[in-house]
Amino acid sequence: VCCDTEEHVLAEIHRIDALKIKGLGPAVANILYFLHPTIAPPFNTAIVRGYNALTGANVKLGRWDQYLAMRQGLIAFNQRHRDLLSNDLGAVAAFCFDLGMGLYAPPPRADDEAARQAFVADLAKVRSQAATSTPAEADDRTHTQIQGWLRDLGLALGYQVWIAQNDRGRAYGTGRLGDQCLPRLPAELEGRPGAEAVRLIDVLWLDAAGAIVAPFEVEHTTSIYSGIVRMLDLALGGETSGLHSLFLVAPDKRETDVRAQIARPAFSRIADLSVRYLPYSALEKHRDAIGQFGAGIAALEKVSHRLT
Structure with a gap:
């Protein structure tokens, strides 16, 4: 440490x-x-x-x-x-x-031409299947797109927004994901324990005084584990009096996975926090109305599910 x-x-x-x-x-x-x-x-x-x-x-x-x-x-x-x-x-x-774990085969190395050709054929087949899949079968929301929705919603509600330092340069819309967002965290947050992990949280909403109101971890396809750890680093690393809820944002079908991870003994401290699961579908359906008519994060809490 x-x-x-x-x-x-x-x-x-x-x-x-x-x-x-x-x-x-x-x-x-x-x-x-x-x-x-x-x-x-x-x-x-x-x-x-x-x-x-x-x-x-x-x-x-x-x-x-x-x-x-x-x-x-x-x-x-x-x-x-x-x-x-x-x-x-x-x-x-x-x-x-x-x-x-054998969930899929590794891409062939450069010195194996036969394997490379087989891989290219398999890749074309998978892409063809993806192109013809139904919305219920395909999760076409990208991690960056969800971050962009959260960024725009936070700005619409009058918050300052932080985008994870490793994601702010990603292309989004006609610009970059970090456009209109804080270039650096407030000094008080930069100097607290766990600041390195906090800088990697996908999206943060901060009030005018620079206090974090709500953090969001987008768990698109990657391990939920590290996102929860970053949330804990934030919540337990210093003053969080302005913190309302911590949001894990994920595809609707991942709620069971999210709840299973939250229930692990390693995360027993998280039971003392207000952690909520925000499904993609709820964010997509309500974000425009919340941005136009919402006040604070109360509306977002209403369309999310309490985990702890």
């Missing part, structure tokens, strides 16, 4: 590795991820299996040097595909996790 830079975190990992303490191997990297999501990726069997399938590497569990080597590869992959992923290394780790 005392480390706040990549250099410090890596130095402490090497120090732990040198001590050879049983039980302090890379399994605890998941704790590091929650503390430093842009520096330390999570680490488990499925992630390693997926990473090996993706890159042709032979990373093994149980050794810090193996973890650090995989970390370098994940960061390099993340940088190459930054427009599809995130500064939060949980996104690229979740991609590897899905590969490792």
Whole structure:
């Protein structure tokens, strides 16, 4: 917790590795991820299996040097595909996790032409199926689109809006997602514990004094886990007297997943907070009316579901 830079975190990992303490191997990297999501990726069997399938590497569990080597590869992959992923290394780790669980096959490597052709054919088939699917079968809302809706609604209600620092440059409409939003968090928020995680929350609404009124985490397809952790960092990291509710915004079909994660013992502290689930359909249906006639976030609370 005392480390706040990549250099410090890596130095402490090497120090732990040198001590050879049983039980302090890379399994605890998941704790590091929650503390430093842009520096330390999570680490488990499925992630390693997926990473090996993706890159042709032979990373093994149980050794810090193996973890650090995989970390370098994940960061390099993340940088190459930054427009599809995130500064939060949980996104690229979740991609590897899905590969490792066999949810879909990894793209073929450049030296396997036959596999590449098969992959291209499979990709064309999937795209064709997606193009002909019904609205009930296809969730065509993108993470950026939902952030844009929340941005516009917050501005319409008179709030200052913060967009996650790793998303503000994304194209949205005729401009960028961060247009008309705060360029930086207020100094009081920047100096509080957990500020690094707070800067990665998808959308924040702040009042005129710079106090956070409502945070929103958009859980489109990625792991809900990291979003909840960022919410906790915000709620438990300092003064939150102006905070009304914390919103997890997700496709309608993910409500069961959201509730299952909230119920985990690791998140017992969240029971003391007002956490709400805002389905995409409710946001889409009511956002214009709320923006035109709403006052504060009361209307948004009425169309969302209480989780805690």
